[in-house]
Amino acid sequence: MKILFVQPANTTNKNFINSIFKKIKITSIPPLTLQQVAALTPKKYKVELVDDNFEKIPYKKKVDLVGITARTCSVLRAYEIADEFRKYGIPVVLGGYHVSGLPEEALQHADSVIIGDAENTWPQLLDDFEQGHMKKKYVASIPPDPTMIKSPMRNLVCDISITATIQASRGCPHNCEFCALPNITPYGSISRTRPISDMIAEIKGIKQKFIAFLDPSISIQPEYFKKLFTAMIPLKKKFSAYANIDIAYDDEFLELAKKAGFKSLSIGFDSISQETMNTVGKKINKVENYKEVVKKIYDYGFSVIGCFIFGFDTDKPDIFETTSQAISQLDLDCIRVNILTPLPGTPIFHKMDQEKRILTYDWSKYDYQHVVFQPKHMSPNELLEGTKRVIIDFFNMNNITKKILLNLKKDLINKDLNYTAMITSYLISSYIYHQNLVGLNPLIRKLGINEIQV
Numbered sequence: 001m002k003i004l005f006v007q008p009a010n011t012t013n014k015n016f017i018n019s020i021f022k023k024i025k026i027t028s029i030p031p032l033t034l035q036q037v038a039a040l041t042p043k044k045y046k047v048e049l050v051d052d053n054f055e056k057i058p059y060k061k062k063v064d065l066v067g068i069t070a071r072t073c074s075v076l077r078a079y080e081i082a083d084e085f086r087k088y089g090i091p092v093v094l095g096g097y098h099v100s101g102l103p104e105e106a107l108q109h110a111d112s113v114i115i116g117d118a119e120n121t122w123p124q125l126l127d128d129f130e131q132g133h134m135k136k137k138y139v140a141s142i143p144p145d146p147t148m149i150k151s152p153m154r155n156l157v158c159d160i161s162i163t164a165t166i167q168a169s170r171g172c173p174h175n176c177e178f179c180a181l182p183n184i185t186p187y188g189s190i191s192r193t194r195p196i197s198d199m200i201a202e203i204k205g206i207k208q209k210f211i212a213f214l215d216p217s218i219s220i221q222p223e224y225f226k227k228l229f230t231a232m233i234p235l236k237k238k239f240s241a242y243a244n245i246d247i248a249y250d251d252e253f254l255e256l257a258k259k260a261g262f263k264s265l266s267i268g269f270d271s272i273s274q275e276t277m278n279t280v281g282k283k284i285n286k287v288e289n290y291k292e293v294v295k296k297i298y299d300y301g302f303s304v305i306g307c308f309i310f311g312f313d314t315d316k317p318d319i320f321e322t323t324s325q326a327i328s329q330l331d332l333d334c335i336r337v338n339i340l341t342p343l344p345g346t347p348i349f350h351k352m353d354q355e356k357r358i359l360t361y362d363w364s365k366y367d368y369q370h371v372v373f374q375p376k377h378m379s380p381n382e383l384l385e386g387t388k389r390v391i392i393d394f395f396n397m398n399n400i401t402k403k404i405l406l407n408l409k410k411d412l413i414n415k416d417l418n419y420t421a422m423i424t425s426y427l428i429s430s431y432i433y434h435q436n437l438v439g440l441n442p443l444i445r446k447l448g449i450n451e452i453q454v
């Protein structure tokens with residue numbers, strides 16, 4: 001039996017720079033999802049994976065079953081692909097965050113859906129399929145035992161990315177109202193860690209020097225990660241990860257992370273308003289500590305990418321200016337700025353839906369770069385334009401040049417250009433990320449080229 005997995009294209013990122021990366025088939029963060037599901041597939045089945053970002057979908061290929069993953073912003077493309085395969089009589093299974101949040105909607109385009117993690121349900125589904133009685137829904141009502149999480153089949157795609165990806169833990173106990181992770185499954189807020197021996201074996205098998213951890217946050221389970229870091233030291237790789245600000249309160253953790261090879265951390269500051277952080281459930285963020293947190297992380301030699309979100313109900317029109325000032329005072333190496341997006345299945349979605357504030361149910365716009373709801377204290381356009389201003393403020397030629405030159409100076413003293421190279425690559429990838437929102441502003445516009453959409 002042959003199974004074809006399909007990664008639907010990210011249809012919103014159709015900008016000029018991304019199209020170049022797609023032509024050369026490079027992605028900065030290789031996905032793990034379908035590679036991990038493929039690894040769960042019993043060896044008696046033949047598996048293939050096609051990435052719609054780079055390849056043509058082989059609708060006429062003789063396969064017995066198609067499995068497609070989808071997050072909200074790519075789900076419409078996933079449905080399109082599913083509908084097409086089903087026209088050819090090939091049964092389709094859909095899974096992923098959006099499907100888990102809205103299974104009934106997904107079932108209009110699929111023969112079966114996987115709700116939540118697939119470690120227990122996918123092998124069961126395949127058994128049922130072979131015996132001719134595949135059910136409509138397979139629900140993971142309890143979290144799978146982390147020992148069942150398999151190393152992804154990285155060889156399924158042509159992998160020439162500079163960075164590889166890995167995941168040591170799933171679930172997050174912080175229950176932020178806007179986040180899909182703790183809210184989509186009944187067990188999403190339970191943090192679960194994989195055995196350290198599995199992690200070390202997996203890292204040893206990765207050819208890339210740079211590895212990005214895709215965990216919700218490495219500061220959730222400090223004692224586990226300290227043990228993992230200790231075991232990672234001899235592997236001599238370079239790592240990056242997402243973390244919360246509490247990472248800075250534990251020197252032993254930072255010291256071990258440094259020894260293990262961590263170079264950069266993406267920190268979810270999200271807002272510079274304490275009122276906002278308290279009302280959306282991210283009480284872990286103490287705004288008064290941000291400055292000290294960043295300094296501490298810098299002292300250990302990591303770079304910091306600060307993540308921010310605009311559009312919370314407590315955000316007033318002055319939030320953009322005050323955040324830009326805070327970003328400048330924090331002297332962040334790089335930023336990621338997003339527009340609040342009420343993802344289906346989250347408390348924020350239910351609330352806005354009930355209050356009739358959702359402006360569009362076109363899921364392709366749920367990419368954190370469109371305003372899809374009526375903000376409380378400003379117009380949708382003010383939210384969009386304010387967010388753009390924060391991005392443009394940061395990515396101005398002087399600021400970027402200053403950041404690169406300062407790091408270059410430090411690196412020349414230390415006779416190691418790694419830090420400068422890393423910061424430059426983060427600035428470039430973050431700039432590309434924001435290009436959809438702000439166009440080719442401001443660096444390329446200076447050269448007289450206007451926004452190019454392809």
Ligand code: B12
Binds near residue numbers: 093118
């Ligand atoms: C890596 C990542 C990214 C990478 C994407 C890399 C890539 N090339 O695809 C980057 C940084 C680019 C990114 C961007 C975005 N991301 Co993102 N990202 C993640 C992250 C950290 C890890 C995802 C992952 O690989 N998990 C590991 C795999 C194994 O787990 P999994 O996907 O849950 O899959 C399991 C099950 O769901 C199931 N399953 C899933 N699909 C299928 C399909 C089949 C057929 C079957 C059988 C089973 C199955 O089986 C798997 C094994 O159990 C998650 C948060 C997290 N820690 O999970 C957010 C997350 C997926 N992202 C999210 C979002 C919102 C975005 C953005 C829209 C916004 C943003 N600014 O971050 C953009 C949109 C990009 C796009 N167009 O797709 C949301 C998705 C919510 C939703 N409803 O869609 C998440 C959950 C973050 C969150 N906190 O809310 N992201």
Ligand code: SF4
Binds near residue numbers: 175216217282
């Ligand atoms: S801390 Fe991060 S991963 Fe955890 S619930 Fe909040 S936003 Fe989601």
